[in-house]
Amino acid sequence: MRIQGQDYRAVWWDNGAVQLIEQRLLPHRLEIVTCRTYQETAQAIKDMVVRGAGAIGVAAGFAIAQAALTASSANFRASVDDAARLIRATRPTAHDLFAAVAHVREAAFASTDPAQGREAAVRAAMAFADENGKAGEAMGRVGAALLRPNMRILTHCNAGWLAFADWGSALAPIYYAHRAGMALFVYATETRPRSQGAKLTDWELSQAGVPHTLIADTAAGSLFQRGVIDAVIVGADRIAANGDTANKIGTYTLAVLAQRHRVPFYVAAPRSTFDPAAPDGHAIPIETRNEDEVLYVSGVADDGTLRRVRLAAPNSHAENPAFDVTPASLITRFVTDGGLIDSTVSAIAAFLDRPTPLVAR
Amino acid sequence: MRIQGQDYRAVWWDNGAVQLIEQRLLPHRLEIVTCRTYQETAQAIKDMVVRGAGAIGVAAGFAIAQAALTASSANFRASVDDAARLIRATRPTAHDLFAAVAHVREAAFASTDPAQGREAAVRAAMAFADENGKAGEAMGRVGAALLRPNMRILTHCNAGWLAFADWGSALAPIYYAHRAGMALFVYATETRPRSQGAKLTDWELSQAGVPHTLIADTAAGSLFQRGVIDAVIVGADRIAANGDTANKIGTYTLAVLAQRHRVPFYVAAPRSTFDPAAPDGHAIPIETRNEDEVLYVSGVADDGTLRRVRLAAPNSHAENPAFDVTPASLITRFVTDGGLIDSTVSAIAAFLDRPTPLVAR
Numbered sequence: 151m152r153i154q155g156q157d158y159r160a161v162w163w164d165n166g167a168v169q170l171i172e173q174r175l176l177p178h179r180l181e182i183v184t185c186r187t188y189q190e191t192a193q194a195i196k197d198m199v200v201r202g203a204g205a206i207g208v209a210a211g212f213a214i215a216q217a218a219l220t221a222s223s224a225n226f227r228a229s230v231d232d233a234a235r236l237i238r239a240t241r242p243t244a245h246d247l248f249a250a251v252a253h254v255r256e257a258a259f260a261s262t263d264p265a266q267g268r269e270a271a272v273r274a275a276m277a278f279a280d281e282n283g284k285a286g287e288a289m290g291r292v293g294a295a296l297l298r299p300n301m302r303i304l305t306h307c308n309a310g311w312l313a314f315a316d317w318g319s320a321l322a323p324i325y326y327a328h329r330a331g332m333a334l335f336v337y338a339t340e341t342r343p344r345s346q347g348a349k350l351t352d353w354e355l356s357q358a359g360v361p362h363t364l365i366a367d368t369a370a371g372s373l374f375q376r377g378v379i380d381a382v383i384v385g386a387d388r389i390a391a392n393g394d395t396a397n398k399i400g401t402y403t404l405a406v407l408a409q410r411h412r413v414p415f416y417v418a419a420p421r422s423t424f425d426p427a428a429p430d431g432h433a434i435p436i437e438t439r440n441e442d443e444v445l446y447v448s449g450v451a452d453d454g455t456l457r458r459v460r461l462a463a464p465n466s467h468a469e470n471p472a473f474d475v476t477p478a479s480l481i482t483r484f485v486t487d488g489g490l491i492d493s494t495v496s497a498i499a500a501f502l503d504r505p506t507p508l509v510a511r
Numbered sequence: 512m513r514i515q516g517q518d519y520r521a522v523w524w525d526n527g528a529v530q531l532i533e534q535r536l537l538p539h540r541l542e543i544v545t546c547r548t549y550q551e552t553a554q555a556i557k558d559m560v561v562r563g564a565g566a567i568g569v570a571a572g573f574a575i576a577q578a579a580l581t582a583s584s585a586n587f588r589a590s591v592d593d594a595a596r597l598i599r600a601t602r603p604t605a606h607d608l609f610a611a612v613a614h615v616r617e618a619a620f621a622s623t624d625p626a627q628g629r630e631a632a633v634r635a636a637m638a639f640a641d642e643n644g645k646a647g648e649a650m651g652r653v654g655a656a657l658l659r660p661n662m663r664i665l666t667h668c669n670a671g672w673l674a675f676a677d678w679g680s681a682l683a684p685i686y687y688a689h690r691a692g693m694a695l696f697v698y699a700t701e702t703r704p705r706s707q708g709a710k711l712t713d714w715e716l717s718q719a720g721v722p723h724t725l726i727a728d729t730a731a732g733s734l735f736q737r738g739v740i741d742a743v744i745v746g747a748d749r750i751a752a753n754g755d756t757a758n759k760i761g762t763y764t765l766a767v768l769a770q771r772h773r774v775p776f777y778v779a780a781p782r783s784t785f786d787p788a789a790p791d792g793h794a795i796p797i798e799t800r801n802e803d804e805v806l807y808v809s810g811v812a813d814d815g816t817l818r819r820v821r822l823a824a825p826n827s828h829a830e831n832p833a834f835d836v837t838p839a840s841l842i843t844r845f846v847t848d849g850g851l852i853d854s855t856v857s858a859i860a861a862f863l864d865r866p867t868p869l870v871a872r
Contacts, residue, residue: 177824337830340805340822342703342727348806348822356824364829366703366805367728368761372797372835375763400729402736403764410767436733444701444727445709447808449820459810459818461701461709463538463717468725469698474733 151311153180153357159283160205160312161212163276166219168212170200173312177353178450188216188233195247196240201346202313203387203423204282207246211275213237214254218271226264230255230271242435243396243473245388249422250278279315285420285487286317293323293383293418293485299333301380304370307341307398308350309385309418319385319418321354323485328360336362337379339370341398343443343470367400374411382408383485386419393478393493394431395419399471405480417476417493418485426502431475444468512672514541514718520644521566521673522573524637527580529573531561534673538714539811549577549594556608557601562707563674564748564784565643568607572636574598575615579632587625591616591632603796604757604834606749610783611639640676646781646848647678654684654744654779654846661694662741665731668702668759669711670746670779680746680779682715684846689721697723698740700731702759704804704831728761735772743769744846747780754839754854755792756780760832766841778837778854779846787863792836805829 151158162169164184168191172181183199185191191213194200200209217233218226234251241247257274258267297303309320317325324334336355341347348364355362365373373379382404388396395401395417408415428434445468448458462468481493491501512519523530525545529552533542544560546552552574555561561570578594579587595612602608618635619628658664670681678686685695697716702708709725716723726734734740743765749757756762756778769776789795806829809819823829842854852862 177827340703342701342729345822348827352827353824356826364805364823364827366760366829366831368703368759368764369830369832369835371764371767372760372832373830375835398729399727399733403729403732403768406732406767406771407764444725447810447820447822449808449822451812451818451820457812457818457820459808459812459820461706461808461810462725463714465717466538466709466713466725468727469730469734470727471730471733474730474736 151316151357159315160202161200161208161279161315163212163279166216168209168216170194170209171312172199173201173350174199175456177349178456187220188213188237191216192237192240195237202308203244203246203385204286204314204319204420205312206241206244207250207422208279208282208315210237210247211250211254211278214251214258215271215275218258218268221264223264226267227259230258241437243387243437245425246422253278282314282420283316286311286314286319286322288487289319289418289420289485290317290322290326292489293416294326294330296381296416296485297323297327297332297334302335302337302378304337304339304373304379304382304404305351306339306347306384306401306404308346308354310351310354312350312354313385319420320383321351322418323383324360325358328358334360336360337373338362338364339367339400340364341400342367345447370404371407374407374413379413381414381416383416383418386417386423387473388428388434389419389424389484390428390430390434391426391498392430392495393481393498395476395481396431396434396436396473397476399474402474402476405476409480414482415480416483416485417481420487421502424498424502431477434475437472439470439472441468441470444470512677512718520676521563522561522569522640522676524573524640527577529570529577531555531570532673533560534562534711535560536817538710539817548581549574549598552577553598553601556598563669564605564607564746565647565675565680565781566673567602567605568611568783569640569643569676571598571608572611572615572639575612575619576632576636579619579629582625584625587628588620591619602798604748604798606786607783614639643675643781644677647672647675647680647683649848650680650779650781650846651678651683651687653850654777655687655691657742657777657846658684658688658693658695663696663698663739665698665700665734665740665743665765666712667700667708667745667762667765669707669715671712671715673711673715674746680781681744682712683779684744685721686719689719695721697721698734699723699725700728700761701725702761703728706808731765732768735768735774740774742775742777744777744779747778747784748834749789749795750778750780750785751789751791751795752787752859753791753856754842754859756837756842757792757795757797757834758837760835763835763837766837770841775843776841777844777846778842781848782863785859785863792838795836798833800831800833802829802831805831
């Protein structure tokens with residue numbers, strides 16, 4: 151995607167280093183972070199320097215490649231497996247991360263020769279990233295077919311190009327249709343506690359020139375009541391075999407509202423987000439994050455400095471589940487890199503059985 | 512209510528001045544604001560120095576009394592009516608404000624003698640405030656009968672004693688049961704954009720020693736899914752003749768979730784919040800507030816200063832409806848100062864027809 155005339159990806163490989171857009175500073179500052187070791191990359195995933203299902207998958211794949219590159223020949227497999235364990239422990243919910251680790255690790259171990267393994271790991275990680283970008287474009291094309299001129303679309307959190315190697319998932323159809331000249335309007339929820347809607351989606355849509363407005367998460371219900379939402383499109387962190395979908399906290403509520411108001415609810419995700427090993431939503435681990443995300447908010451103060459401010463009293467506490475699970479019954483269709491898929495066990499199984507160039511499960 | 516050993520009300524009359532707890536500084540600072548003229552009191556209502564349906568009603572009643580006290584005898588009625596217009600224009604949604612203005616204005620005009628009118632206005636405003644505090648205690652007693660030991664209660668925004676002369680509406684049953692020794696647990700939603708849950712309800716519950724935790728507004732759905740919510744209690748800004756209820760933005764969403772998960776949804780409000788002139792929710796005016804409430808958040812920075820920080824990019828925009836309307840069909844019962852009332856036209860009409868010591872409509 152283009153920012154001020156320059157092309158960017160959210161994550162890219164640079165000669166053994168992983169380059170990341172520092173997403174915690176957006177929209178206030180555009181900075182690039184360089185992770186020179188797999189440990190630094192893992193920490194960046196954990197600390198949400200990079201976030202978004204696809205982008206953390208791509209970063210995790212690169213991290214395995216970094217581990218392979220620096221593993222000694224004597225301890226090659228054990229070292230790569232140590233790295234895989236560390237990387238898998240960073241964010242438990244997003245399946246792309248596990249898919250990427252599995253894919254790159256498998257490539258690293260395909261030959262008994264560590265030198266060949268290193269080369270294969272780097273190639274596999276770069277291929278995973280390219281595939282992720284292509285999947286975004288494919289979801290854009292597939293999802294754009296659902297859109298009609300002047301539609302008003304509600305989205306949650308950020309599932310745009312910052313959340314993927316490129317294009318995004320939920321926002322990809324909007325970008326695709328917008329480039330084709332279709333007039334659309336987007337309502338972006340703030341998405342507390344980390345406010346990715348206010349900070350990332352709003353900024354992405356501004357960069358792309360897509361008309362939009364922000365709303366507080368609490369305002370979604372009243373928009374449905376007023377009849378100004380024609381469709382909901384969200385991303386996903388992990389999709390179970392039956393279609394139950396883990397995504398950013400608050401997604402379930404929007405799905406319940408959409409059902410009540412008979413508004414279609416679309417989940418956009420590439421193949422790598424589907425986890426056939428999870429029979430349903432109960433099998434998806436839900437990450438709980440630090441209460442400070444709820445108790446504090448960060449932004450730019452009037453003097454231009456980036457500040458964190460505390461909302462609540464000093465002795466306050468908060469619960470902070472990072473994801474919820476939307477049951478398959480509330481999902482109208484999946485927008486995937488392999489077409490529109492019904493939220494049924496059989497449709498999902500058929501989709502995952504089709505030959506795919508790359509992504510391992 | 513007691514704060515650090517001292518008894519406070521959210522609003523009180525002090526020899527012609529209106530004293531208000533500066534609610535925009537809580538929980539970080541406890542400051543009292545003195546409004547010496549009705550114009551200052553009206554501005555404090557508009558700027559949300561004082562907020563909450565009951566508290567703005569009480570403040571509005573005092574403001575009319577201030578207007579009566581300073582109106583010249585020659586222009587008594589015209590001056591009081593000018594003040595009434597100004598005060599009614601501050602916050603369009605909350606019915607208590609209109610009920611208070613009507614009640615105190617009527618008292619001021621009961622005699623043709625302005626001197627008697629001034630005295631009557633002050634007495635009426637003080638009686639309205641006392642009635643509001645007593646209504647809180649009555650709602651506490653009535654609502655506590657719905658609670659059982661170890662119940663987990665979800666509430667939204669702040670409908671505690673800061674929102675009334677005393678006690679509150681939604682929190683009154685919780686305080687009442689807690690004082691009687693019942694173990695309860697409260698989940699308080701942050702309630703963006705102004706975060707009254709994080710700033711006021713959390714602080715109130717801490718002062719009262721009621722066990723509780725904060726959640727982001729987006730997390731409510733996942734709590735319902737986990738089955739950890741036994742009841743929802745919220746306040747109200749205006750209740751139509753059919754039971755449709757305007758309350759803080761986000762209330763409707765919680766009611767939809769409660770219905771789906773078969774959790775009782777209670778609305779606590781005194782008689783003065785009911786507006787029989789509004790046949791249903793469509794007749795309730797919904798206030799839209801400045802987009803800056805969504806784009807900015809305020810709190811305490813690490814250096815101890817109170818700061819406002821901007822979340823979104825400089826050119827961003829937001830929609831900011833301050834209230835939504837929950838249809839009567841989603842409301843299990845009303846907790847009122849006159850007992851538990853079904854959310855039906857006939858039950859509400861019967862309740863409003865019963866003799867009441869004070870509150871005019």
